[in-house]
Amino acid sequence: MACTNNSEQIKDDSEKGTIPSEVEKYAVPKSSVSWNSDKFNKLSIDDLFDVYKAEKNEHRSELYYNNLLAMWHTNFYSRTSQLNEEQVNVLINDMSRMNSNIPSMATFYSLVNKNYKLSDPKRKKLLDDFYNKNKMYLENASWNNQELQKQKLGQLNKLQFLN
DSSP: OOOOSOGGGOOOOGGGTOOOHHHHTTSOOTTSGGGOHHHHHHSOHHHHHHHHHHHHHHTTTSTTHHHHHHHHHHHHGGGGGGOOHHHHHHHHHHHHHSSOOOTTHHHHHHHHHHOTTSOHHHHHHHHHHHHHHHHHHHHHSOOSOHHHHHHHHHHHHHHHHHO
């Protein structure tokens, strides 16, 4: 998973069998626990969350930082029921601060719904802000595959409508 808005600098070298160096800078290192589903699923939720916080702090200045967070957030979807209130709030805040978070849209909606202490106005604002930010990103991004763009917009619209 790697994405960037810096499309002028990225050249397609797929015929040469290489990944352009600009794209590599946005790629999450394979050493991240977010890549290792066996380790991710075997760790207790508290240990896993500690690793998440450590990786988040360690890689904060890297170009792939948002991709790293998106991978973590996507992986947390299967374990949202195990998260405690503090962990849920940290993830909601992290996801809310991102410019976009298309890979883990379902996780965000699940976490907001899991946080029963949110007042209805606060919950609605979080959902609306997330929806508007990600909808704008999806509509304004350059897409080679228009069908995929429509599919992602449809997923986001469905999540928002159901909440």
